[in-house]
Amino acid sequence: MTINVSDADGRHRSPFRAFARRALALGGAGLVSVTGVVALSGSAQAAGTTLGAAAAGSGRYFGTAVAANHLGESGYATTLDTEFNAVTPENEMKWDAVEGTRNTFNFSNADSIVSHAQSKNMKVRGHTLVWHSQLPGWVSGLAATDLRTAMNNHITQVMTHYKGKIYAWDVVNEAFQDGSSGARRSSPFQDKLGDGFIEEAFKTARSVDPAAKLCYNDYNTDGVNAKSTAVYTMVKDFKARGVPIDCVGFQSHFNSNSPVPSDYQANLQRFADLGVDVQITELDIEGSGTAQATNYGNVVKACLAVTRCTGITVWGIPDKYSWRASGTPLLFDDNYGKKAAYTAVLTALGGTSGGGTTDPGTGGGGTDPGTGTKTCTATYTATQTWQGGFNGQVTVKAGSAAITAWSVKVTLGAGQTTTGVWNGTTAWDSTGKVMTVTPSYNGSLAAGASTSFGFTVQANGNTAAPTVSVCTAS
């Protein structure tokens, strides 16, 4: 498995990239069999049956990053409008997008997101006013005095344009270094204005729109570590000295190299105890199936356990539009089907499925007329490969009716043998190539819910995906 490739900022990026490519190649040969697929469309708007409604049940919002250029895609807009009650423009409010040329402001793309959100009664998180990245060259070239003027002017113009329309602003983004130093990151602002640029930005922001919550937002600050402690120390100091700050955003970009920390909730709580709101601002978790779902559920539970955790934003809607699409880190597949991670989030929020799922991506056809027929689908994913073998995982998903048992047939390729099966009980046919897998403990699934089993394959030169077929439910 490939681990941790840094991006241009020397920052986190999909550790799964190479693996995902391999998995995709294998997955192409993996077969999904269907005995009936729920294809209920339409929007379940009743309380608690969508992410937004379920979150609202505890007074929180559930948001997503939105890109203006996707709003015209019907699946995108429908999913946004049905499931979410908050948005963050993914790129459209950044400095390079709104003030690429000094004092010439272009708000058109950001405006389209804000007006869409307003028409649907969604909160808007403003992202972001002062950040070292996506910063036009003219800003980096300014000398200190001029840079201070430009920074305060940028904050003033942008916040004035959106005054009264923004729930919370990421006033300063990613100002601290990774690692153990606890130091501020080198940037034009830091290098020319010193540590004081952060509080100056917050003071300016407060003076422009006193009603907006003012947040500091960062990544790799999700658990208790040197970087989060440096931010904690700054926030504590701001609160002690009356520097205006209302909230801290925890981006929460997770993958195998940067997993959900075990002290995630404790870290949120220690910030909340300083007297600020905490928000999960850019959540995405690379992976698939049950493992991904479990991680998502745990993040949501951590937020719900912290009174001042006021909302969660995921960093995009379908996997295909994620900034790290190959890691399939989001709640909806490329066809806007709800993934197991979606169900885990909805359940953790206290919501319930609205009586069906929209998951054209895993079925390949078939419509369950909603007669209560017990059905399931089985989807194969390669989860790990190495020279000589691989691990496979099959996600079993109940259709529109709850089931108490399932059975899936897996046929190995020529030369392949298995050396272990987990979360399933196997019966082999006389050829030793076809196993029928039934639940070991995980037979009962609510409508639309998923479980998975896995197995290790000795490839013996054949790395093709095993054929997964015939999911039957009772």
Ligand code: G3I
């Ligand atoms: O729009 C241009 C397009 O015209 C051009 O042809 C193309 C060629 O590269 O680039 C397009 O812009 C890209 C933009 O996303 C819109 O898709 C930029 O190259 C690309 O760098 C930019 O990436 C964004 C990234 O921030 C930049 O740092 C991601 O979409 C966005 O999800 C990501 O979001 C950040 C948060 O703001 C802060 N926290 C981390 C998070 C993930 O990196």
